[in-house]
Amino acid sequence: MDKRLHKIDYTGWGSNIFGASSYPKFGVRPSEPASFWIHIVDRSFVSKPCWEALVESSTQHTLIETIFCRDTHFDDETCEVTELLEHVECHRFVFEDPQQAKKLAMRVMKSAKDKRREKERKAREAQAEGFHTNACIDRIFEIQQGRCYYSGEPLIRDPINFSRDHIMPIRFGGTDWPGNIVLALKGINSWKGATKTKEMTLNWLAGERGTNWMFDQIDFCDEVDRLRAEYDQQFRRQLEE
Numbered sequence: 364m365d366k367r368l369h370k371i372d373y374t375g376w377g378s379n380i381f382g383a384s385s386y387p388k389f390g391v392r393p394s395e396p397a398s399f400w401i402h403i404v405d406r407s408f409v410s411k412p413c414w415e416a417l418v419e420s421s422t423q424h425t426l427i428e429t430i431f432c433r434d435t436h437f438d439d440e441t442c443e444v445t446e447l448l449e450h451v452e453c454h455r456f457v458f459e460d461p462q463q464a465k466k467l468a469m470r471v472m473k474s475a476k477d478k479r480r481e482k483e484r485k486a487r488e489a490q491a492e493g494f495h496t497n498a499c500i501d502r503i504f505e506i507q508q509g510r511c512y513y514s515g516e517p518l519i520r521d522p523i524n525f526s527r528d529h530i531m532p533i534r535f536g537g538t539d540w541p542g543n544i545v546l547a548l549k550g551i552n553s554w555k556g557a558t559k560t561k562e563m564t565l566n567w568l569a570g571e572r573g574t575n576w577m578f579d580q581i582d583f584c585d586e587v588d589r590l591r592a593e594y595d596q597q598f599r600r601q602l603e604e
Contacts, residue, residue: 399464401456401471402427413474420467421456428452484533484557491533493540499598500527503546506590512545513555513564515580524548532557542595545587 401421406414418424458464509518511525518525528547531537534557547555555564561584569577 398422399458399461401458401464401468403454403456403471406454408478409471409474410478413470416470417456417467420458420463422459423455423457425455425457426452427455491537491539493538493543495539495541495544495598499541499544499594500546502594503541503544503591506594507546507587510583511548511551512584512587513547513551513561513580514568515583516548518546518548526552528552528555529557530561540595541598542592545591 401417403409403414403417409417456467458467504518507518510516511518512528525546526549528545529537529539529543530545531543533539537543551564551568554567559567565577565580565584568580
């Protein structure tokens with residue numbers, strides 16, 4: 364069993380591209396030409412564009428049954444390790460060009476990672492205090508004057524170039540109320556993530572834009588915070604009526 368597939372049920376994918384031998388074992392040449400494959404448990408593990416690129420670029424797409432090691436058990440008496448195996452159906456994409464396969468594997472890796480993060484974020488939001496609606500996002504957009512909360516650059520709706528950000532990350536106790544929501548350019552929001560603070564983000568941006576810019580942006584943020592806090596209280600009162 365290919366041990367690289369042991370955790371494919373978590374990552375959602377696996378491949379024989381990165382440094383793998385083209386031959387099954389001990390350098391024995393196979394009867395068929397070498398090929399390179401990418402396994403994906405389900406199309407939901409990657410984005411739609413990523414999946415379409417795999418379908419279009421691969422020379423073969425089949426469903427196969429592979430084996431996952433879900434867990435291991437250690438027997439204290441016999442000192443034996445038992446693997447708990449499970450047969451799972453997988454999508455197998457085959458490629459003849461290793462460079463093309465590697466390029467797509469890197470794309471799959473990033474897409475699957477983004478998908479896992481999105482699922483984890485939604486799970487945290489579901490457990491967080493409070494909620495907001497699309498109307499709240501529209502109002503926050505107006506409060507920010509259609510500008511990124513952190514950089515002040517224009518926010519565009521089509522194609523959308525921004526995303527929601529929890530100023531106080533939910534994992535650190537932040538809520539999902541409008542008072543904790545701002546709109547930021549996707550690249551800046553991605554850099555901030557769930558570990559960096561508002562102050563850290565402004566300092567990072569000020570590295571290229573200068574101290575005067577940061578002072579002006581802090582004033583902008585303070586005004587946005589004041590108006591957003593007022594709207595947050597109004598939104599909560601409406602829920603109680």
